[in-house]
Amino acid sequence: MTQFRTHVRVGLGAAVLSLAAFRAAPDDFVAHLIQQLTRYYAAIYPxxxxxxxxxxxxxxxxxxxxxxxxxxxxxxxxxxxxxxxxxxxxxxxxxxxxxxxxxxxxxxxxxxxxxxxxxxxxxxxxxxxxxxxxxxxxxxxxxxxxxxxxxxxxxxxxxxxxxxxxxxKGTHVQFFPEGGYLIAGLESTVGFKATDTYGHGTPVSGQIQDEQGNMVAIIKSHHLGMGRFQLTPAAGKRYTAQLRLSSGQSVVYPLPEAQPAGFTMRVLPLADGYKVIIQRRMPPGTPAERVTVVAQVRGQVAYAGQATINDQEAFAAFIPKNKFVGGVAHFTLFDGAQVARCERLAFVDSDPGLRLQVRPDKATYGPREKVTVHITASTPAGQPAAGQFSLAVNNAALVPADSGGTDIRTHLLLTSDLRGQVEQPGYYFRAAGSAAVAQALDDLLLTQGWRRFVWKQVLEGQLGERPYPLEQSISLSGRVVNSKVPVSAAAVTLFRFNPTQTLSATSTDASGRFAFAQFSGLDTARVVLQVKPTKGLRNPVIQPDQPWEGIGPExxxxxxxxxxxPMAAPYLASSRRNQAMERQYRLDARTIVLRNVTVQGKKVALTDPRRALYTRADAVVNTKDIPAASTYTNALLLLQGRVAGLTIAASLPSLDARSATLYWNPAATTGASGVATVTFYTSDEGGPFRLTLQGISLAGIAGCGSSSFQVVARQ
Incomplete structure (x- = not known):
């Protein structure tokens, strides 16, 4: 392992900073830590x-x-x-x-x-x-x-x-010392976040004062009510934040109390890596101790280094970004007793995501015209990528773009590894490279930290209980009781009526439970459960397991x-028009209205013409001879006026009102070539249309792509 040889000494209060401090050489604790972390993730399978x-x-x-x-x-x-x-x-x-x-x-x-x-x-x-x-x-x-x-x-x-x-009700302001705690006599970065009643960021400004009313820091929020300031708390002093809200109201919030002893850890994101700075303050006479710093992303350890630290020196390490996979990195400091004392999150932007191109074959279309969209997926290195995707085509004048920027990439790399709801996550990705955006993202990670585990439990091998299994198929389960007492070895029969009629049987276990699995249908299943009374089982009661409806902080x-x-009025008008047409031309209550579908098949040749009901047609209509035949939404409309003696008496739709969602395809896939093609038809609605593609490659790289086209409606 590499030993940092570069020595830099700069003033840091009364301490000395040394980049040679951390040695990336594992000992028994580091090996044990990595082993237990690997074992933990393998067991919990997140x-x-x-x-x-x-x-x-x-x-x-x-x-x-x-x-x-x-x-x-x-x-x-x-x-x-x-x-x-x-x-x-x-x-x-x-x-x-x-x-x-x-x-x-x-x-x-x-x-x-x-x-x-x-x-x-x-x-x-x-x-x-x-x-x-x-x-x-x-x-x-x-x-x-x-x-x-x-x-x-x-x-x-x-x-x-x-x-x-x-x-x-009201504005809530929280303060988060970097690493976890304020330590008397040591400078710390303090993150803060101001939110309204519903958790939305709200701007605040003001100053930090000590007990005597002396100003020690000026603070002002930046993106979504978040910001930071520097503070060196004095022993025994308490500090307050004197703030002015966006409403003009003045409020006072206490800061966390400074601890007399402990550690601070600062993580400074740089262009090509992270500088980690450790300081310690202990009672006089406390000997130096060997500390460990571990950095990992989703359980994949990128760095583990150790150093001996005392109260006179601040020690630091530089960790290159290319050691990490993309996502939320966790930096953890363990003291000499191998107890986690500080933790800090930082975002690693080393995953640029899939390169997705969504290209319509034309920029402008007419009503009921065929649209061909070419999809190309490639890795960040430019290699073709096989993957699974979903494509939405929306009327941009009716459907607003996602102002929060929530997509599969922002979720997998950022929000899924943070506590609570993250407001406007796409902001941190769409303007990547901006210094202001990088600062806002770091403020977010200062104030919204989260991890899946407690280090003490991981190191001790406490994996916890997992009563809920990995489900391999849709199942129906429950238990059988008789006078509220579970019944074992009871014969349970399941009758299934749709989509096919089947009969299955099983027996209850010692606790009276049963389960039927392998529900492979894609539609609603209607079933009947039955237990026949037997000797000693006169009034059996079946208690099916009900769907879980627990509501938690999520x-x-x-x-x-x-x-x-204002945009709701035209949207609702369009929706009512489309729904009215669907109801008017729906054949019956059981009809399912499909969007765009492709029907594939082959003509079945009649081997014996004598078995055909009709041997000769009175009239033949060939669609290839009819201009724009593919734009007709109903076969009867196409026949109108083209067959002598045929009158279409039914009221048929004359308008294709699909607009808000013109097309939805949840099954777009690219193979080894990284390409796919989808086709659909425009409706009678004109305007600008937005194409949005999301998905993930088989290798686990998420990506998003977008494009647009125009539909010119008939005058």
Whole structure:
């Protein structure tokens, strides 16, 4: 291992900084730490889920189309261990109003929620998780807000907001000393974050004062209410933040109390690496001790170094960025007793993501014209990438772009490894390279730290209980009781009526439990469970396991939607027009309205013409002889006026009103060549259309791509 030989001595208070301090040579503790961390991640097998939606806002009565992605938490490769994903729609009263259970194939699955046309307007929460993820807790579920407009008026929504969970009102300001603690006599960077009632960042400014009212620092928030300042606390003194809010109100917040002894750790992000600076302050006479610094991303150790430290010197190490995989890095300081004393997060921007190109074959189209889109996926090194993707085509004039920038890349690399909800995560990616953005991202990691484990438990091999299994198939389980007593060896029969009729049987175990697996259908299944009474089992009761509807901190605390933005009026008008046409021309209540589909098949030749019902057609219509035949949305419309004696009496649709979501494809894939082609047709609606592609390669590299085209409507 490399020993740092460069010596730099600069003034740092009364301390001396030495870059030669940390020696990257493992001893028994370092080897044990790496071994236990590897063992921990292998045992807990972390998973990450993500949902790509066809758009950002919906109207009551519309369908939320989405594609679910599940990846292994360390490598981000598509997960093949869990094959069942649960997706919940949670309302602003923190109730699960709809749930889907998806069968995953290669870590992905399409899904949809049909929103009732009576659904109350508001901001809902979508969450996605596996049963295995419940072992780690709801904090690790994927969640995102979904706005639903109905235009039913503000009064009902105000009443709903009143019934919803009421948060603590006002502005909240939190302070986070870098590394964990303020230590008397040692300079520290202190991060702060100001949020409103619903967790949105809000600007603040002011100063830090000591007990005598002396100003010791000036503070001012930057991006989304976050910022930092330097402070060297004096022993025995208390400090307060005298702040002015955006409303003009003045407030006072106490700072964390400084500890008389301990460590500080500063991590300075540089262009090509990170400088880690360690200081110690202990009671007089405390001998020097050997400390360890470990840096890791998702359990993959990038650096482990050790040094002997005392109170007179501040020690430092430089760690190159190329040692890390991309994502959130955790820097941890262990003292001489091998106890974790400080921790700091930093973002490693070494993962530029997949290069995705989405190219329509033309820049401008007419109504009902065929659109061909060429997709190209390549690695950061320019090599073709095989992967799984989803493509949404939206009317840019009706559907706002995601102002928060939430996409699969921001989620996997950033938000999935941070505590709580991250506001506008795309800001930190879309303007990468900017000094202001880099500072804002570092402020975020100063104030929103998170990790999946406690070091003490990892080092001691305490892996915790995991009562929820890795599900390999959709199952139906429960238990059988008789007078509230579990019944063992009871014969349970399951009758399944759709999509096919089947009969299955099993027996309960010693605790009265049973399970039926291998539900391979992609539609709603109607089943009947039965236990026949026997001698000694006169009144058996079947208790099926109910869907889990627990609501934890992952359910977002969202502001009530009491007024609609100006863009809602044209969106709702378009949605009502489209829904009315779908209802008018729907054949029956059981009809499923499809978007764009491709039907492939081959003509079956009749070997014996005598067995045909009709041997000669009265009229033949060949679509290749009809100009723009592919633009007709109904075969009867195409026949109108082209067959002598044929009159079409039914009322047929004359308008294709698809607009907000013109096209949704959850199954775009690229093979070894890294290319794919999709086709669809424009509707009668004109305007600018935005194409958004998201997905992940088989190697675990996420990416996003976008493009646009124009549709010129008929005059």
């Amino acid at each position: 998973e990450k889920s993500y949902l790509h939606l066809d758009k950002e806002v919906y109207a009551a009565g519309e369908t939320i189309w989405y594609k679910a992605y599940l990846v292994e938490g360390q490598s981000h490769q598509p997960d093949t261990m869990s094959r069942v994903l649960y997706v919940d729609l949670i309302n602003f009263n923190r109730q699960v109003v709809a749930q889907q259970v998806l069968r995953l194939q290669r870590g992905t699955s399409p899904g949809d929620f049909l929103l009732p046309d009576t659904l109350q307007q508001g901001i809902y929460t979508l969450r996605a998780y596996t049963k295995w993820m419940r072992n780690a807790g709801p904090e690790f579920f994927f969640t995102r807000p979904v706005t639903v407009w109905s235009g039913t008026g503000a009064a009902a929504n105000k009443r709903a907001a009143h019934r919803a969970a009421t948060p603590q 359910a977002l605390l969202l502001a009530p939607l009491t007024t609609l933005p």
